Amino acid sequence: xxxxxxxxxxxxxxxxxxxxxxxxxxxxxxxxxxxxxxxxxxxxxxxxxxxxxxxxxxxxxxxxxxxxxxxxxxxxxxxxxxxxxxxxxxxxxxxxxxxxxxxxxxxxxxxxxxxxxxxxxxxxxxxxxxxxxxxxxxxxx
Numbered sequence: 001x002x003x004x005x006x007x008x009x010x011x012x013x014x015x016x017x018x019x020x021x022x023x024x025x026x027x028x029x030x031x032x033x034x035x036x037x038x039x040x041x042x043x044x045x046x047x048x049x050x051x052x053x054x055x056x057x058x059x060x061x062x063x064x065x066x067x068x069x070x071x072x073x074x075x076x077x078x079x080x081x082x083x084x085x086x087x088x089x090x091x092x093x094x095x096x097x098x099x100x101x102x103x104x105x106x107x108x109x110x111x112x113x114x115x116x117x118x119x120x121x122x123x124x125x126x127x128x129x130x131x132x133x134x135x136x137x138x139x140x141x
Contacts, residue, residue, distance in 0.1 A: 002027045020106055092119035096126070 002022040022030075030047060033039065044054035048063060058066075064083045071078060079086035088107065092115055095103040100112055109115040 002030075018108055020108070089119050089121060093121045093123065096120050096123075 003019050004022050005017060005019050033047070042049060042054040046054075046057040048058040050056040050058050051062070067083055068078070081089065092103060092107055092109075095106065100115070104110070104112060104115055107115070107119075109119070
């Protein structure tokens with residue numbers, strides 16, 4: 001297990017450094033990438049360094065092109081709703097069963113309204129389960 005630090009400039013509103021836990025599978029993938037001999041030669045402080053200047057992070061546009069190329073190579077359809085945001089929506093929706101504050105912290109959301117209305121989507125199985133688990137209304141006399 002580990003954690004990821006996001007400098008304050010990356011967090012909406014700026015000024016606040018954000019630490020979030022990292023899943024062990026993600027940690028293993030990062031350790032593998034950082035152990036690459038070419039990677040060590042670059043001596044970059046970034047997980048995704050700029051191909052032209054390893055002392056800088058990769059640009060958003062370049063990262064977007066990498067993602068689109070990876071989808072094509074994997075023969076996956078382009079996800080609807082943006083480039084990176086479909087992944088954030090899937091993450092937020094998969095975490096609906098957890099306390100709101102925990103999900104907000106893990107995903108870097110500062111506004112529960114934004115998280116709940118724009119990112120968390122209903123799931124048919126959960127909706128059906130909610131209906132089948134519904135308790136009958138009792139009359140109190």
